[in-house]
Amino acid sequence: QHLLASLLTDGILDDQKQQQQQQHQRYELFCAYNSLPTFEDDLLEQSQKSPLHASIAGIHPIPSIDFSLPDYVERIERACGVGGVDAVIHLAALSSPGFCEKNAGVAWKVNCPVDLLLLNAPIVYLSTDQVYEGTGKFYEEDKDETVPVNVYGRTKLAFERVLLRANCDNTAGDGSLLTDNELGGCDSACVQYMPGIKSIVQASSAKKSVILRSSLILGPPTPLKHGCKKGAFSSFLQFIESRLQSSMPADYFVNEFRSVVHINDVIRAIKHFLRTALVNEPDYHVKTEVFNLGGDTRASRYDIALEVADRLKLDSSLANGVGRPTSGGGSVWMKCGAMQLSVQVECIAY
Numbered sequence: 035q036h037l038l039a040s041l042l043t044d045g046i047l048d049d050q051k052q053q054q055q056q057q058h059q060r061y062e063l064f065c066a067y068n069s070l071p072t073f074e075d076d077l078l079e080q081s082q083k084s085p086l087h088a089s090i091a092g093i094h095p096i097p098s099i100d101f102s103l104p105d106y107v108e109r110i111e112r113a114c115g116v117g118g119v120d121a122v123i124h125l126a127a128l129s130s131p132g133f134c135e136k137n138a139g140v141a142w143k144v145n146c147p148v149d150l151l152l153l154n155a156p157i158v159y160l161s162t163d164q165v166y167e168g169t170g171k172f173y174e175e176d177k178d179e180t181v182p183v184n185v186y187g188r189t190k191l192a193f194e195r196v197l198l199r200a201n202c203d204n205t206a207g208d209g210s211l212l213t214d215n216e217l218g219g220c221d222s223a224c225v226q227y228m229p230g231i232k233s234i235v236q237a238s239s240a241k242k243s244v245i246l247r248s249s250l251i252l253g254p255p256t257p258l259k260h261g262c263k264k265g266a267f268s269s270f271l272q273f274i275e276s277r278l279q280s281s282m283p284a285d286y287f288v289n290e291f292r293s294v295v296h297i298n299d300v301i302r303a304i305k306h307f308l309r310t311a312l313v314n315e316p317d318y319h320v321k322t323e324v325f326n327l328g329g330d331t332r333a334s335r336y337d338i339a340l341e342v343a344d345r346l347k348l349d350s351s352l353a354n355g356v357g358r359p360t361s362g363g364g365s366v367w368m369k370c371g372a373m374q375l376s377v378q379v380e381c382i383a384y
Contacts, residue, residue: 244322
């Protein structure tokens with residue numbers, strides 16, 4: 035929702051020179067989502083608050099898109115029409131580690147949606163820091179191996195591999211997307227789901243895609259009136275604030291540390307790589323790359339709750355520190371110098 039609001043008001047091309055060079059280029063935004071009853075009305079209200087940016091020709095919701103069903107790509111293609119798709123920003127996921135552990139088959143279909151490649155468009159993919167083992171160190175994307183410890187991390191890593199292989203011309207490879215070490219040696223749902231991947235990757239193109247391994251994203255409330263489906267609170271910070279102001283105790287994990295990144299930095303990164311994906315020069319080619327997307331600060335959710343209480347001058351004893359189950363993942367904090375260099379923006383430190 036933050037990204038949509040930014041695209042509607044600020045457009046795609048942030049640089050003034052780019053705006054002048056491509057002022058004739060306008061894009062239709064299609065927003066595919068599963069189920070959120072208030073989304074269409076909220077989106078209409080948001081788009082009417084101010085004129086659409088000159089680079090945005092219109093915005094169109096595509097409801098009831100379910101990656102676990104076989105026809106979602108055809109439905110997206112029909113909605114987008116004969117012009118096809120120029121680029122995909124892929125933010126959807128089943129992100130609850132506990133749910134993924136109990137529903138591995140569905141998690142693989144939703145978090146590794148290989149049929150998206152049939153749209154033959156570059157994909158800006160929001161992955162996760164949970165592809166790392168989480169042993170308490172600063173991870174670098176080009177130096178540290180990926181060893182996800184749960185189904186959620188494995189499914190997200192598998193789609194990274196799909197995009198990386200789709201970037202290669204007819205060299206998708208014969209092996210598994212994940213090594214035995216990455217699979218943890220026991221993921222039967224993966225074995226059942228993998229067979230159709232090779233042919234889809236070989237028959238499709240997702241060049242100029244980018245993989246952003248996100249961490250703990252913080253920021254203001256979601257801009258649409260009724261927020262998102264996660265509950266009454268539009269973000270983690272607002273949940274903490276509400277509990278503290280209501281004098282209601284709440285539990286926060288103390289044994290999981292993550293890099294903290296501001297939503298505005300996430301949006302800047304996504305829009306940067308979206309612009310790269312939309313370059314239409316025939317000889318222009320950028321290989322699919324992987325970037326860590328996290329800030330310089332590492333913190334537990336308990337640390338964040340204490341900080342919010344301190345800033346608001348509220349009772350910090352309402353925040354209870356508890357341990358997170360091992361299936362939730364370990365402590366992962368990331369070095370993001372490569373992403374900052376590419377986007378030429380320094381992530382906000384907390």
